[in-house]
Amino acid sequence: MAQSTVIQAPGLSTFLKSLKTTPVDPSVEHLISLLKRRQIRNSRPCAIATTALLLRVVGEFKGRDAAKLVERIRQVGRRLTSAQPREVVVGNIVRRVLGLVREVVDENADGQTPTGSEAPTPVPQHDSLHRPTLASSMSTFSPLKHAAAEPMHVGVYDGNMSDSGELSRRPPLLTSHTSYAPPSAGPLVNSLFGLFSQPIDTPSATSTPSGAQSPNGKTTFTQQNLERLGELSRGQTSLDLKGEVMEGIRELQDELETSDKQIAEVALEHIHANEIILTHTASTTVQKFLMYAARKRKFTVVHAETYPHDHTATHGVLLTGKKRESHADEDDEDDKWKPLTEAGIQVYVIPDSHVFAIMSRVNKVILATHTVLANGSLVAAAGAHMIAKAAKEHQTPVVVLSGVYKLSPVYPFDIDELIEHGDAGGVVPYEDGDFVDKVDVENPLYDYVPADLVDLYITNLGGHAPSYLYRIVADHYRSEDITL
Amino acid sequence: MTANSDFDIVLTYRRILNDDPELTMPVAAIEALVEAIAQSSVSTVAETLDLLERHTAALKASIANPISLSAGTDLFQRYLITTLNRPASLNLGPDDDFRAIRNHLLSNGKLFVERAKQSREKIASFGKHFIRDGATVLTNGGSRVVGALLRRAAESSTIRFRVVYVVPSSRSSDANEGDQTVSDLRAHNVPVATISNSAVAYSLGKVDMVIVGAEGVVENGGIISRMGTYQMGLLAKSKGKPFYVVAESHKFVRLYPLSQFDLPIEQKVLDFKVTDDPKTSKSDGKDAVDEGIADMTLKHASTGLNAQDAVDFTPPDLISGIITESGVLTPSAVSEELIKIWF
Known part of the structure; x- marks a missing residue:
């Protein structure tokens, strides 16, 4: 037993x-x-x-x-x-x-x-x-x-x-x-x-x-x-x-x-008092970044919940400071996992559809990423492109947090190839047979965000302009290894 | 040409270009300079550099558009200076440094050419990944690198793609090159549509990506290329189509143009007239095959480039990526590459 x-x-x-x-x-x-x-x-x-x-x-x-x-x-x-x-x-x-x-x-x-x-x-x-x-x-x-x-x-x-x-x-x-x-x-x-x-x-x-x-x-x-x-x-x-x-x-x-920690350490340079920060999905990198800033500063976080593919994890992060699905034994040793609210930060959760409406009041957008590509574009949880686009419309700076290990020498030759589609049951439950019969339901998990929508990348090496990423790629990967 | 009166750098350059139509202007210029050194009897560094400078000036003066050429001569000059300052880096041998370098240059002249051609092939193998199955590629004619790239993509039978080819006006110097590429592609079962420059905007809706060649890649990451490239870039940007430049890295040139009219060449494009002007001499009915030769065959007092051979400047913000033999660069990488050799 x-x-x-x-x-x-x-x-x-x-x-x-x-x-x-x-x-x-x-x-x-x-x-x-x-x-x-x-x-x-x-x-x-x-x-x-x-x-x-x-x-x-x-x-x-x-x-x-x-x-x-x-x-x-x-x-x-x-x-x-x-x-x-x-x-x-x-x-x-x-x-x-x-x-x-x-x-x-x-x-x-x-x-x-x-x-x-x-x-x-x-x-x-x-x-x-x-x-x-x-x-x-x-x-x-x-x-x-x-x-x-x-x-x-x-x-x-x-x-x-x-x-x-x-x-x-x-x-x-x-x-x-x-x-x-x-x-x-x-x-x-x-x-x-x-x-x-x-x-x-x-x-x-x-x-x-x-x-x-x-x-x-x-x-x-x-x-x-x-x-x-x-x-x-x-x-x-x-x-x-x-x-x-x-x-x-x-x-x-x-x-x-350590990359998350290193990224978090520059948080105070980017998050200022009384700012309104918009972010989305459940990302430990972003969470640590915000927590680090929360030690010293008071600011407001607006969190887009990324329905339907990531909202449970997002809610989990907001509630406990930790992704709900992740296994309890993984990071037992550090009890730094506290939700932002515990640090006295005001957090609003909004559905993704409200992003544009609220963008005019946002001071800075902080995005987590799945992969960063060599030309400075990124693949992130679905919704990121819309957020970046809305930020562009309102001239709100977009900051992307990513460890160098996510930086890939791959070029986005074919954007559709990079985007994964997930379980459509997350959008419409399969019990709703009528609906599923008649309507095609799609649930893309990732978004491709072109480089010109991003203002700054923060990696564990520091901050970089998107156009500079090629340099970091060149420093980390040998050209003979790019095609495996 | 004072040192040895029988050597004519311009003639040599022209002959080299003529002998090998595959050659680009910068490489031909390097070749000519190597030959100049071989012909001369210089024995010191200062003498060599002086000789180079004179020949380079003569070469530049002899053709109407020396931008591309100067990329080659500058590169060569910087290379000499750098290696002469740090002879150990070449590992040529412990004895007389200068002679060793000279021998290295003279014995490997052909190798440079080979390598320049190889880099075209290398670019082609890099660049063919950009062409995806089912894509439609818009390109403007004449560039040999683009030709090589498309041909390479066509040869790999797995990719099916279509090409929209902007043909240069038939009077321009490299129309033949374009025709050759088109017929080659068609022979490889790649559907090609040829359009005129004015149809670019119209066709853009059917196009997935734009690939162009360049005569020179300037410091800020922009390119100098045949007239019409700039508008293609603007249109591609406005339609959200990726705009790729294909260029060998020996075309990088230290130049920082701020606008179209800031190029160090004279172009007869904007030619304002009123009716009672005397007929300007329309004497240049040139039909030479190669751009380099065409530029210097007829050289009279106040020539600039004619409209059909003119170039324009495409600023870096319109360019998605520059495909070189050392990888795919963003426009901002160009300045770094140049800084590496100049400072």
């Missing part, structure tokens, strides 16, 4: 738990099935699940060949993204991890003599990696089974997370992979001078090492650097590719965790 309480609906937490004990390939299958069934949805859970899985994938990777590792990650990434193409975040994370691998390799190519390094020979290895795993995975599919079978692993994940947080606070000596733009080494390659560059483009030849990274420079020895040097001298192929990449992935996990 005690076990039955452990059983949860399959989702992010069950996946993370099962990841501890399941081998990699079934875990990939598991995540694919969860994505396909929409049991993991929305950007953050998808990002967390993908990073955790990739950490496992890299951890279990055998061999030292960087090219093989890249191919392996790619292969997993391709399957994940094709399982749920609209969760663009999955692809983003995969690209970030691929970028990590390349960075580690490049760095080593810089530091070592070019002969010893495992220069990324881009020979795709199509042999044993592509084994079909479909048939064997039926039994491991059921997340319920895992949750019931391994109740002892409940606490492990939390412990691991805090551990990783510690790890990633290491001195940012060798890299600054995750969040901050790596200094562009080798400007000659990237710039307009590309036309003139050397005919044989080895990465070691063109990107100039900045001196501090070369093993001879005795200036910046910290513990890690010494360790690395020791390894390098032991054997030339002993580059700890796996370790470095895993460290990078942990930093990425850390970024996922």
Whole structure:
């Protein structure tokens, strides 16, 4: 009986738990099935699940060949993204991890003599990696089974997370992979001078090492650097590719965790006393942002409820400060979850149809987003386009809050492709047979908001104009990874 | 031309353009300059730069619209200065830096050309994703990059799309190029409608996206392109159609035009007259194939560009994206790329 309480609906937490004990390939299958069934949805859970899985994938990777590792990650990434193409975040994370691998390799190519390094020979290895795993995975599919079978692993994940947080606070000596733009080494390659560059483009030849990274420079020895040097001298192929990449992935996990906080910290610069702020849908990012401002300032929030696809969650956020559907055990440790009203903020809930009417009184619109695309446009919960348009009409500034992990190198070639349609039963219940028989009911979940309707993006790196986002994209994703 | 009297930069440039119709003006200019260096016997940096400057000035003076050309010459000059300042970055070898760079340039002249052509192909492979199944694309004729892009999209048989082609007036210098592209596309089973410039607004309702080429991409992200591009941009904006520019990054030019009439070239477009004017000499019945040559074949005292070869300036706010070989940029990215090489 005690076990039955452990059983949860399959989702992010069950996946993370099962990841501890399941081998990699079934875990990939598991995540694919969860994505396909929409049991993991929305950007953050998808990002967390993908990073955790990739950490496992890299951890279990055998061999030292960087090219093989890249191919392996790619292969997993391709399957994940094709399982749920609209969760663009999955692809983003995969690209970030691929970028990590390349960075580690490049760095080593810089530091070592070019002969010893495992220069990324881009020979795709199509042999044993592509084994079909479909048939064997039926039994491991059921997340319920895992949750019931391994109740002892409940606490492990939390412990691991805090551990990783510690790890990633290491001195940012060798890299600054995750969040901050790596200094562009080798400007000659990237710039307009590309036309003139050397005919044989080895990465070691063109990107100039900045001196501090070369093993001879005795200036910046910290513990890690010494360790690395020791390894390098032991054997030339002993580059700890796996370790470095895993460290990078942990930093990425850390970024996922802290991005909301970092975004919230600038709240006071954007929300002023007695302003009227309009927002919509249930977003923890926006909620934390507003809460942070509410500590110091009094303002008014107008919340569009985003009926029919997100109104329960929205109401939940307003009532308890937390999405109603989310699992109770996920964020147990922080009791910061308070509704805005508790902080003394006046909150009005309006139906979406009232947005235009109330816009003339609104000082600022703050939008949450599902995905931000490379040209500065965004995909957000349905209703966002209408709100942005109304804001434009009234010259109200529109601010979009988004972690960098939601920023995708994808271009909106086809807008209709990006928009997901949900359960029409949310609009008209299926019991209303008469209605459903005669009328087509649609329930689009997302809206595409073009870049020119947005005034400012706030990411965990700071505020950016929409036209500047291409730069952040270029800093975070390698161009060779854009097509997975 | 004082240093070596037998070398004529303009003739060389013209010959290079003539030999290879696939070549763009900036690349031909770079080629000509490389040849100039090869012919000369300069041995110091200062001499080289001086030589370049003289040749560049001669080249620019020789043609009516040097905007596109100057993109190439500027790029080349900046490249030389940058590499001469930081010779280590080239990894050419420890010995004589200057000679090494000179050798690198001379031995790889053909490579630059190859790479410039490759970048066109690369753009085509980037850009073909923009054309979706069932789309109708509006383009204005003459640009070889746009031609390459559309051809590439046509070759991949999975995309079915239609093209509305704005044909330049038959007297303009690159009408042939447009005809070639149209017939190529039609041969690939892509339905093409040709319209005149005046029918753009009319056709726009059936169009999903606009793709244009550019002669030069200026600092603020706007483009300088054949006459009529600006109005296409305006119309596309007003109809809410995406307006993409396709250009190789060697066409980026350091220029900041504030308006149509702020371009550093003279154009005979607005030509106010009253009836008793003496007949102006309508002597230029030129039918040369290439834009570059056409511009410089006839050069008499107060020429500007004629109406059919004239260019206009499309401001950046009308442009949705610039497709280059290094990726799809927003207009504001152009200035950054330029700053990277100039400062």
